[in-house]
Amino acid sequence: MEIREFLTPERVILLAGSTKTEVLDELADLMVRADAGINHGQLQEAIHKREKLMSTGIGHGLAIPHVRLAGLRDPLMAIGVCRDGIDDYESLDNKPVRIVILIAAPAGQHEVYIRLLAKASDVLKLEEIRRSIVESDSPEEIYRILTGDE
Amino acid sequence: MPPAATILAENVHMPIILIIGLAVLFGTIGARLFQRLHIPQVVGYIMIGLIVGRSGLGLIGEQALESLTPFNFFALGVIGFMIGGELRREVFRKYGRQFIEILFSEGIGAFVVVSILTGGIAMLITRDVAVSVAMGIILGALSTATAPAATVNVLWEYKTRGVLTTAIYAVVAMDDALALVLFSIAASVAAQLTGLGDGGGLFAALGRSAYELGGGAVLGAAAGIGLNFILRRVRDRGNSLTFIIGALAIVVGAGKWLSVDVILAAMTLGATVANLAPRRSRMAFEVVERFAAPLYVLFFVVVGAHLGLREMPGWIWALTLPYLLARSVGKILGANLGARLAKAPEVLRKYLGLCLFCQGGVAVGLSIMAGSRFPGEIGLAIIMIITVTTLIAEILGPPCVKFAVRRAGEVGLNVTEQDLLQSYKVGDVMDRSSPSFSEGATLGEILHTIAETGAMSYPVTDAAGELTGVITLQDLKQGFSTEGLSEWLLADDLKQPVVDTITEGELLAEAVTRMQEQDLECLPVVTGGENLRLVGLLELRAVNRMLSQEIIRRREQADGVPG
Numbered sequence: 080m081e082i083r084e085f086l087t088p089e090r091v092i093l094l095a096g097s098t099k100t101e102v103l104d105e106l107a108d109l110m111v112r113a114d115a116g117i118n119h120g121q122l123q124e125a126i127h128k129r130e131k132l133m134s135t136g137i138g139h140g141l142a143i144p145h146v147r148l149a150g151l152r153d154p155l156m157a158i159g160v161c162r163d164g165i166d167d168y169e170s171l172d173n174k175p176v177r178i179v180i181l182i183a184a185p186a187g188q189h190e191v192y193i194r195l196l197a198k199a200s201d202v203l204k205l206e207e208i209r210r211s212i213v214e215s216d217s218p219e220e221i222y223r224i225l226t227g228d229e
Numbered sequence: 230m231p232p233a234a235t236i237l238a239e240n241v242h243m244p245i246i247l248i249i250g251l252a253v254l255f256g257t258i259g260a261r262l263f264q265r266l267h268i269p270q271v272v273g274y275i276m277i278g279l280i281v282g283r284s285g286l287g288l289i290g291e292q293a294l295e296s297l298t299p300f301n302f303f304a305l306g307v308i309g310f311m312i313g314g315e316l317r318r319e320v321f322r323k324y325g326r327q328f329i330e331i332l333f334s335e336g337i338g339a340f341v342v343v344s345i346l347t348g349g350i351a352m353l354i355t356r357d358v359a360v361s362v363a364m365g366i367i368l369g370a371l372s373t374a375t376a377p378a379a380t381v382n383v384l385w386e387y388k389t390r391g392v393l394t395t396a397i398y399a400v401v402a403m404d405d406a407l408a409l410v411l412f413s414i415a416a417s418v419a420a421q422l423t424g425l426g427d428g429g430g431l432f433a434a435l436g437r438s439a440y441e442l443g444g445g446a447v448l449g450a451a452a453g454i455g456l457n458f459i460l461r462r463v464r465d466r467g468n469s470l471t472f473i474i475g476a477l478a479i480v481v482g483a484g485k486w487l488s489v490d491v492i493l494a495a496m497t498l499g500a501t502v503a504n505l506a507p508r509r510s511r512m513a514f515e516v517v518e519r520f521a522a523p524l525y526v527l528f529f530v531v532v533g534a535h536l537g538l539r540e541m542p543g544w545i546w547a548l549t550l551p552y553l554l555a556r557s558v559g560k561i562l563g564a565n566l567g568a569r570l571a572k573a574p575e576v577l578r579k580y581l582g583l584c585l586f587c588q589g590g591v592a593v594g595l596s597i598m599a600g601s602r603f604p605g606e607i608g609l610a611i612i613m614i615i616t617v618t619t620l621i622a623e624i625l626g627p628p629c630v631k632f633a634v635r636r637a638g639e640v641g642l643n644v645t646e647q648d649l650l651q652s653y654k655v656g657d658v659m660d661r662s663s664p665s666f667s668e669g670a671t672l673g674e675i676l677h678t679i680a681e682t683g684a685m686s687y688p689v690t691d692a693a694g695e696l697t698g699v700i701t702l703q704d705l706k707q708g709f710s711t712e713g714l715s716e717w718l719l720a721d722d723l724k725q726p727v728v729d730t731i732t733e734g735e736l737l738a739e740a741v742t743r744m745q746e747q748d749l750e751c752l753p754v755v756t757g758g759e760n761l762r763l764v765g766l767l768e769l770r771a772v773n774r775m776l777s778q779e780i781i782r783r784r785e786q787a788d789g790v791p792g
Contacts (some may be wrong), residue, residue, distance in 0.1 A: 129721060132669040137717045145722065171717065189725050190265070197714050 080191075080198050082224040085156040085182075089113070091225075092122070094159040094179070099168045102159055103144060106181040109157045113134040116125025116150045122183065128211050134213070140177040145196055147186045154184040154197070160221060162213055177213045178203065180222050245296045248289060249527060252534075256526040269627035270384045274526055278533020282369050289534045297531050304528035306481035306495040307521045308378045310473075313449075314514040316399040317507065324392070324573075328399040331567035331577065335400065335585060336373040338409040338563020339556050344369030346555040347614075350548055363419035364607055367599050370415040370614055372524040372556040374408035376589025377492070380527060383630040385518075390643035390784065393576045393634060397584045400564075402496050405591045406442050407488065412595050413438040419603065433755070444489030446497045455503025460513055461506070470516040482774045492591070495507020532589065536620045545613040553618050560585045566583070580633035587626035588619045642783045646776045647738070655740050655767055656733030658775055659754045663766035665690055668697060668721035675705065675720060685770060686751035688763050689724040696753050696761040698724025730755045733764065737772065744769050 090109050096102045104125050111119045125146035129135065136142040142165075157180075180199050184192035187223025203209055208224060215221045256274040263273035281288040321328070338465030348365020355361055380401050384394055413435055456476040463469050480498050484491035502510045568578040596615035600608035634640055644652075664678050665688040675687070679702070689698040700723050731740050731752045740752055754765040 132719055132721055133671070133717070134715070143717075147726075186726050193723070196718070200714050 080194055081226070082156065082198060082202065085154050085195060086158065086222070086225065087113070088219055088222045090155070090157040091115045092159050093218060094156075094161040095165060097161065097165060099130075099165055099176075102161060102165055102179055103130075103181070106144075106159050106179060109159075110155055110181060110183060113155055113157070116152055117148065117183070118150055121150070122146065122148060123164055134169040134171070136168040136176045137200070138170055138174070139204075139206070140164070140170075140174060140209060142168055142170060142176040142179045143182060143196060144179065145161045145182040145184075145192070147184050147189075147192060149186045151185040153181055154182070154188060154195055156195070157181045158221065158225070160212060160215070161173060167205070178209060197225035243293070245293060248293050248297075248299070252281075252289070252530040253523045253526045254261055256530040260526070269383045269631050270386055271379045271525075271529055271627050272624050274529030275379075275533035275620075275623050276762065278530040278534075280531075282534025282536065284536055289531075291322055294531065294535055297527075300524075301411060301528055301531055302481050302485060302491060302519075303478060304524045305378065305492055306477045307517060307524055308528075309492040310383065310477055310493030310517060311514065311521070312377055312381055312402050312567070313496035313501075314503045314510070316402055316496070316500040317394070317502065318504045321399075324395065324399070327568070327571035327573040327577075328396055329403075329569035330405065330731055331564055331573060331581065332400050332403050334474040334567025334570065335560050335563035335582060336404050336411070338561075339372045339559035340366075340411055341368040342369075342559030342562070343372040343552060343555040346551050347548060350551055354544065354547070360421040360607060363603070364610065366415040367412070367419055367603075367607075367611055368552060368614065370408060370411035371525045371592045371599075371611070372552065372559065372588075372596050374405050374410055374588065374591040374595070375401045375560075375585045376587040376591070376619075376623065376626070377405070378525070378528065378589060379587040379627055380584060380630055382529075383627045384634065387631060387634060387640045388648060389641075391576070391637060391639035392574050393580055393584070393637040394639050394643070396577050396581055397630070398574075399504055400581070400585065404585075406490070406493060408591055408595065408775040409442060410435070410438050410586075412599075416599060419607075421716045423603070423607070441488065441490045442493060445484060445491065445493035448480060448487070448489055449494040449497025449499075449708075450501050451496045452476050452494075453505065456498065457502050457505040457510075460502070460509065463572045466512065466516045469513055470520055472511055474520070485752060532623065533620075536616055545610060545617065548610070548614050549617045552614055553621060556588075556618075556622075557582075557586055576637045580637050583633040584630045586622050586625065587630050588615075588622040595617055633747035638786075642786055644780060644783055646780065649776050649779055650738035651736065652742055653737040654733065655731050655735050655737055655752075655754055658737055658772055659733065659767045660771065662764040663688070663768075665763060665766075666700065666720040667692070668719065668724075670720040672705075672718045672723070674713040675700070675723070679705070684766070684768065686766065687769060688753045688766055689720045690763050694753055694762055695723075696727055696730065696763045698726055699751070699753060700724050701750065727753065727761070730761060731767065732757045740767055741769065741772060 089203060090113055092105070092109060094102045094105055096105055104123065107119065107122050110122065111117045125148060128142050129144065129146055135144045159179045161177055161179070164177050166175050168176040170176050181201060181205070182192070182195055184195065202225065211224055212221050215224065256277045259277035260270035260273035263271055263276070279285050344365040347363045347368045351361035351364045352358065380397060384397060440598060456472065460469055460470050463472060476498065477495060480494050481491050484494040497683055504735060564582035564585065565578050568581060592615050596612045600612040603611070607758055663684055664682050666675055666678070668689055668691055685702055687700045688696055689700060691697050700720060728747055728749060729743055729752060731743070731754055733754055744750070750770070751768045753763055754767055756762040756764060
């Protein structure tokens with residue numbers, strides 16, 4: 080499984096917002112532009128419902144919000160980077176979140192969904208990768224780090 | 230004068246295949262109506278036959294009844310084959326001597342009591358000793374036969390198993406042979422007494438019986454050896470059925486052609502196959518059982534349609550009640566005495582006699598033979614009495630069998646998994662305390678619960694207790710695949726969407742069919758209506774375990790019936 084199968088350069092951005100709600104909405108917009116089949120409201124609702132159960136800020140400045148959606152055709156990934164950090168993300172180690180990876184998968188593709196979560200977690204567990212992503216100046220470079228160094 | 234419907238039927242000539250279809254359809258509907266009244270289905274079939282046959286509307290004409298004769302013999306062959314399958318060597322090794330003593334005792338009991346009572350009444354009517362004795366002993370001989378078909382149909386319907394059931398199979402299988410021998414002797418003595426009939430002497434008559442019985446047994450055994458040879462080489466059910474039906478048709482046809490006892494030949498065929506290959510033959514009997522249901526319906530509808538009550542003179546009715554009473558008393562006392570002498574289990578002493586009231590084809594066939602050997606009033610009276618009493622015995626006999634096997638505690642002990650599935654509801658088997666997870670349960674909490682329980686699947690519910698998904702052990706395995714993932718995955722992430730649910734009140738058979746069709750290991754049980762509120766979990770593994778345990782428990786209960 081390769082990240083490039085689920086991520087395109089257009090779905091990598093430097094985040095404009097600085098709060099959890101703002102950045103999650105930004106990434107949701109990005110994903111809706113990529114797949115016309117996604118219902119924006121439904122996606123936002125699913126993301127916030129999952130965050131209510133437990134924050135997806137998993138520590139080390141990384142958050143992986145993830146949802147399964149009925150209308151989606153293929154699993155998708157969108158990445159946003161906030162160099163200043165998102166303080167209100169309530170991550171597990173209480174540190175600001177700088178990299179947010181939104182993963183959405185069709186409701187019926189459970190196995191791919193879990194493997195994609197595992198892949199994202201696996202790639203970003205290395206501190207130098209996280210650092211080079213946060214220090215990157217352009218989405219293209221972030222895309223290259225995530226897909227080229229695998 | 231024949232009823233208008235008969236005239237219509239004779240002129241319209243309904244195609245025989247249409248008559249078969251209607252008989253099977255309406256016979257089955259009749260049986261369902263009677264089952265609702267807790268009366269064995271066979272009574273329903275016969276009543277439908279009576280309504281549409283000679284005694285009722287006359288919709289099935291004489292010609293149609295004639296055309297159906299080969300079907301009837303074939304159905305008798307199938308019934309004989311199935312009974313033969315119950316006559317296994319190990320059963321005879323255990324109970325053989327007892328069963329034979331009871332058989333002679335119940336047969337002779339009926340013979341003696343019927344002969345004395347009907348002979349006595351005939352004496353009052355005819356004032357002729359020879360005619361009265363002749364009539365008495367012939368009716369006595371005919372009274373010993375028990376109709377196997379109607380009797381065992383009740384055993385099959387109520388899935389009975391136990392020593393009483395085994396004894397019924399053994400006795401009904403053999404007492405037709407006893408009837409045949411007694412009839413040969415009685416007919417010969419009657420011919421000497423009255424100076425009527427074709428005579429030929431006692432030894433000639435006994436020789437004829439020996440030929441019919443011995444010939445039937447040899448024919449059945451030879452066909453059984455051949456069929457067993459073929460079945461050893463045929464593995465699939467479809468081909469087995471073809472060969473079994475072929476063998477049965479050959480045995481029945483050859484039996485008719487050679488004038489040997491057809492039912493005995495079919496029973497010997499079944500018993501030979503069952504004893505040569507006890508395990509493999511189970512499949513053979515299962516496939517025949519599934520195939521045979523419409524044949525039985527047709528057989529009993531035709532039995533009912535055949536019975537002609539219209540042409541009965543009034544005085545014949547005066548003999549029918551004493552005959553029936555004497556036959557029943559004779560069989561009950563005889564079976565009881567035989568069971569006492571043989572030191573047989575108590576259930577046989579108490580209930581076996583009650584199970585031997587049905588009277589059918591053999592008695593009717595022999596009465597027709599008596600009619601042709603003794604022209605005039607004796608022959609006519611015997612045919613009439615046997616016709617009427619057959620009707621009454623076929624209607625009253627099955628409920629008596631049902632009563633006896635129920636009192637003996639043998640009902641429902643010979644069940645298959647399919648029977649149990651039809652008899653249980655989901656609520657009887659589901660696990661009400663099966664662990665479930667809230668959507669926010671962490672992987673750590675999930676693993677802790679799994680370590681303490683043995684389930685393979687776990688429902689996931691939201692804050693309102695409504696079902697939102699299911700986690701299986703397979704899903705959890707994927708959660709472990711990456712280090713660190715287990716720290717932040719929740720039940721909500723790991724759950725699979727709900728494919729199907731079921732409610733407590735639905736049949737277990739329905740639940741299992743749905744699980745098999747959708748390849749599911751479990752079905753969450755929810756409240757009905759719009760809300761999917763979780764009330765328990767039904768796991769296929771648990772259903773299979775329960776079914777196996779229940780079947781073993783019931784079989785042990787049947788095989789260990791007190792006495």
